[in-house]
Amino acid sequence: MEDLVSGLLAGKVRSLAKAITIVENDLPGKREILQRVYPRTGNAYLLGITGPPGAGKSTLTDKVIAHLRGRGKTVGVIAVDPSSPFSGGAILGDRIRMQQHALDDGVFIRSMATRSHLGGLAKNTVDVIHLFDAAGKDVIIIETVGVGQDEVDIVRIAQTTVVVMVPGLGDSVQISKAGVMEIADIFAVNKADRDGAEKLVNELRAMLEMVKSEIKPEIFRTVATDGVGIEELVAGIFAHGRRVEESGLVAKKRCLQAENELKAYIYDMIMERITSLGGYDEIVRQVAAKKLTPMTGVEKLFAGLGIAQEE
Amino acid sequence: MSKKIKVLIAKPGLDGHDRGAKVVSRALRDAGMEVIYTGIRQTPEQIVATAIQEDVDSIGLSCLSGAHNKLFPKVVSLLKEKGADDVLVFGGGIIPDEDIAGLKQAGIAAIFLPGASTEETIEFIRKNVKTA
Ligand SMILES: Nc1nc2c(ncn2[C@@H]2O[C@H](COP(=O)(O)OP(=O)(O)O)[C@@H](O)[C@H]2O)c(=O)[nH]1
Ligand SMILES: [Mg+2]
Numbered sequence: 001m002e003d004l005v006s007g008l009l010a011g012k013v014r015s016l017a018k019a020i021t022i023v024e025n026d027l028p029g030k031r032e033i034l035q036r037v038y039p040r041t042g043n044a045y046l047l048g049i050t051g052p053p054g055a056g057k058s059t060l061t062d063k064v065i066a067h068l069r070g071r072g073k074t075v076g077v078i079a080v081d082p083s084s085p086f087s088g089g090a091i092l093g094d095r096i097r098m099q100q101h102a103l104d105d106g107v108f109i110r111s112m113a114t115r116s117h118l119g120g121l122a123k124n125t126v127d128v129i130h131l132f133d134a135a136g137k138d139v140i141i142i143e144t145v146g147v148g149q150d151e152v153d154i155v156r157i158a159q160t161t162v163v164v165m166v167p168g169l170g171d172s173v174q175i176s177k178a179g180v181m182e183i184a185d186i187f188a189v190n191k192a193d194r195d196g197a198e199k200l201v202n203e204l205r206a207m208l209e210m211v212k213s214e215i216k217p218e219i220f221r222t223v224a225t226d227g228v229g230i231e232e233l234v235a236g237i238f239a240h241g242r243r244v245e246e247s248g249l250v251a252k253k254r255c256l257q258a259e260n261e262l263k264a265y266i267y268d269m270i271m272e273r274i275t276s277l278g279g280y281d282e283i284v285r286q287v288a289a290k291k292l293t294p295m296t297g298v299e300k301l302f303a304g305l306g307i308a309q310e311e
Numbered sequence: 312m313s314k315k316i317k318v319l320i321a322k323p324g325l326d327g328h329d330r331g332a333k334v335v336s337r338a339l340r341d342a343g344m345e346v347i348y349t350g351i352r353q354t355p356e357q358i359v360a361t362a363i364q365e366d367v368d369s370i371g372l373s374c375l376s377g378a379h380n381k382l383f384p385k386v387v388s389l390l391k392e393k394g395a396d397d398v399l400v401f402g403g404g405i406i407p408d409e410d411i412a413g414l415k416q417a418g419i420a421a422i423f424l425p426g427a428s429t430e431e432t433i434e435f436i437r438k439n440v441k442t443a
Contacts, residue, residue: 013363013364014363014393014394014395017363017364017365017366018366020366021314021366025314025315027314083345084340084341086341087340087341087342087343088315088343089315089339089340089341089342089343089344089345089346090340090345090346091336091337091340091346091348092345092346092347092348093347093348093350095347095348095349095361096348096349096350099349099350099353099357099361102349102353102356102357102360102361103356103357103360108364109361109364110364110365111345111347111365113315113345115315
């Protein structure tokens with residue numbers, strides 16, 4: 001574990017890859033790795049790219065990587081795709097679009113399946129981000145599927161979230177139903193080579209008129225397959241990043257994120273101690289049988305831990 | 312909780328026929344595995360770099376171009392070079408019987424010919440991957 005972490009911190013590819021596997025799968029050693037990695041995090045720029053399937057997110061990511069490499073930045077990519085609800089397996093095909101970077105030492109791409117985790121991200125994505133961050137990646141791109149309100153996890157983490165839209169998917173429905181207005185820091189209207197791109201841009205503009213937030217999302221037209229509009233998009237992303245940094249929004253997000261992580265650890269720790277005491281399943285049964293209220297159940301469990309409840 | 316089996320399905324060589332690779336990918340997914348698919352015309356170097364980043368348990372190589380005798384062993388030797396020779400490598404495609412022994416000697420653990428059922432492949436992977 002010692003070797004793995006020092007390798008990772010030194011930017012060694014295989015160490016990072018192995019550490020991700022441990023963290024992603026909750027394998028032994030996860031806690032120790034994260035414990036040692038945390039102090040080295042907080043330097044990466046987190047960029048979310050989300051949108052419906054087939055919108056061109058992976059192709060766009062590929063071109064954004066190329067552009068960032070041109071600016072001398074190292075890049076980590078976490079490409080999340082859904083698991084099959086039937087088998088629990090998955091086909092992760094995002095890399096197909098990004099293989100031109102396979103041999104570039106400055107680019108590390110990792111695919112993750114959601115494993116039926118809600119929120120559009122894979123379980124443990126945040127921990128994997130920490131590993132990329134500690135390994136020194138300047139920019140970490142997180143590609144996720146979805147534009148619905150259920151899939152906004154990415155927004156809580158990323159400095160900038162790009163929502164990729166395409167003409168012809170029932171545009172106004174796409175925009176209003178999905179609640180993307182709350183998610184997007186930037187819109188990329190991709191496949192701008194197709195009919196209807198202009199119409200989609202106009203509809204987005206009209207919707208944005210009604211949004212009251214202080215920082216209005218910018219709209220960029222892109223043709224990801226040809227690299228058209230990428231330079232402008234990347235410039236727009238970093239401009240957005242500077243604005244949210246200056247406005248204090250990034251600091252606020254970091255605080256919320258820290259609190260979320262803390263809460264998750266508190267929950268895990270308490271659950272671990274409660275279940276190790278025994279009697280937990282019995283209390284669940286009694287609550288189910290309506291012999292106990294959940295509140296009394298908690299009191300009993302906490303009493304077992306020696307934590308008295310204040311009246 | 313047991314770790315999910317992760318497999319890279321890759322197509323080295325210049326042929327553009329990926330139907331077989333896709334059939335296998337779907338079968339493995341339906342068997343509960345996580346499959347990384349990287350598309351056609353991958354060099355052995357790209358395949359190995361991808362396998363290492365993704366930390367896969369196994370690599371399935373599909374080749375119809377006839378260059379398997381060069382490309383498959385190259386993947387195995389590159390894995391060795393990078394210290395990743397614990398990855399289980401198998402192959403498929405149009406491969407003459409007389410080539411199979413040589414490929415196995417070069418470290419390809421199994422070859423599945425066009426007639427093989429996907430169940431055989433699934434069985435083989437489950438039995439032979441070294442999952443931590
Ligand atoms: N015409 C056109 N096709 C595109 C464009 N961007 C991506 N595509 C194609 O759209 C398909 C889906 O792209 P992909 O990047 O995999 O989409 P994702 O599912 O959102 O990651 C691929 O066939 C791409 O070649 C574009 O700007 N114009
Ligand atoms: Mg994609």
